[in-house]
Amino acid sequence: NDCSESQKSAIDEITKEFEINTDKLKKISEHFRNEMNKGLEKHGQTVAMVPSYVTGIPTGKEVGTFLALDLGGTNLRMCQVNLEGDGKVSVRQQKYKVSDSLKNGDARHLFDYLADCVDKFLSEFNISSSAEDKLKLGFTFSFPVDQTAINKGNLIYWTKGYTASGAVGKDVVFMLQDSLNRKVVPVEVTALVNDTVGTLLAHAYKHSNTLLGVILGTGTNGAYFEKISNIKKLKSFSSNADHMVINIEWGAFDNERKVLPLTMFDNKLDRKSNNPRKQALEKFISGMYLGEIARNVLLNLIDRTLLFDGFSSKDLNNQYYFETEYMSTIEADDTNTLEKTKRILEESLNLPSTTLTDRQIVKRVCQLVGLRAARLSAAALSAVISQCNVPESGCNIGIDGSLFLFYPSFKERIKRALKECLGPNADKIELDLAPDGSGVGAALAAMLSA
Ligand code: ADP
DSSP states (O other): OOOOHHHHHHHHHHHHHHOOOHHHHHHHHHHHHHHHHHHHHSTTOSSOOEEEEEESOOOSOOEEEEEEEEESSSSEEEEEEEEEETTEEEEEEEEEOOOHHHHTSBHHHHHHHHHHHHHHHHHHTTOOOOSSSOEEEEEEEOSOEEEEETTEEEEOOOOTTOOOBTOTTSBHHHHHHHHHHHTTOOEEEEEEEOHHHHHHHHHHHHOTTEEEEEEESSSEEEEEEEEGGGOTTOOSOOOSOSEEEEEOOGGGTTTTOSSSOOOHHHHHHHHHSSSTTSSTTHHHHSHHHHHHHHHHHHHHHHHTTOSGGGOOOHHHHSTTOSOHHHHHHHHHOOSTTOHHHHHIIIIISOOSOOOHHHHHHHHHHHHHHHHHHHHHHHHHHHHHHHHSOOOTTOEEEEEESHHHHHSTTHHHHHHHHHHHHHGGGGGGEEEEEOTTIIIIIHHHHHHHTO
8 A cells, every 4th residue: 555656666567577367378288288298209308207007097996905105205104095995995094203314324224114114004003914915005105216117116316305325226116025025024015106196096086087186285296197099108018908197297397498487586596496497397386486486576675675674684584484384374364454474574584574565565476476376287287188088077186285275275276277278168177185195096006006
């Protein structure tokens, strides 16, 4: 309300940079679809389109008891999954800590520890398995893997603070199975899955019209069912199945900088990141980066003395200190005087003082960054939807991750942008939370591999 002319014109100019109109959105989506098809044809493309070797689509009728082990999230997670048919499941789970010395020591110790956790879990929950009739385990391993079969994949490199030696280039299923065998734990590792693939499978078990599984969390990615005849690069693979799950690895989309609308705030984020010119789309969308883009905009306004009277704080000056979670709170702040926003700025970030106009500007910046992220997510979704044959009755998309779960209006913003891309057919597309990927999804992969 009390914005000065120079504040107003700065905000207008930033708004223009962050807006993506319908035409642009459609262009991005078209380019995405072309990139997907390139990835299906040849290895080593920007959008990698990684074959998962999971063939077949869950029907919801599958029954049986399977184990799932999830490495690569905040905790190590072990589950027993009971597929009950009718799309119903029951899950028992236990979390275990992975110490820094295990993450950064000898990989053999790490895998021995995994086998110990499987063993502990079986005895704690009184689960019987025998050498003659081993329980099957699906292994969710959320690191970059070069997969060659449903139960074979070599670690390409570690991420997320892991550096354990002696694992890169090795088959992680073999290593886990070897540890289990040496400790005489009667469990067979039958499937290796990426978290996105797990999300898709788990959602498809419950909703037969599922087309796509998506992660919108620290990172972003998607997986979908592709016709095997379309996966041209898959040379020596024979199967009676029609479909295979493809892990798109869409975070890397447009690393060539052809279509994404980079601003100086994005360029700065990229330059200072630990992977410059990589994961281009991910840097526009995922929880790891949204706060940092917003922080870059705020710092720019501060440097032009258009915000906080030109003052910053030690905290706000720190890279990644403006958390994406703050944006959720700020966007949801509907108090007259933006009290929640005030608390974040003055108490969490220790800015000396803020005016209502300052806080309104901060909220506006969050809206611009958050809206752009949702619209670009929709561009990716609409490309995958056009690649698939959506039945008349519509389809379902399963989405996991804190961004989708907590960010205000993220879902509604995606839906609106989908409608711009796809027209009225978008009304038949459902976006649902899909939280069971690493447990139920891995169990289904273990089942489908049999
Ligand atoms: P992961 O993807 O690592 O398995 P999550 O799905 O929980 O885990 O995603 C974590 C990411 O979500 C973090 O980058 C964080 O910034 C973001 N995040 C956490 N809470 C919120 C929130 N309330 N609103 C928006 N983003 C959030």
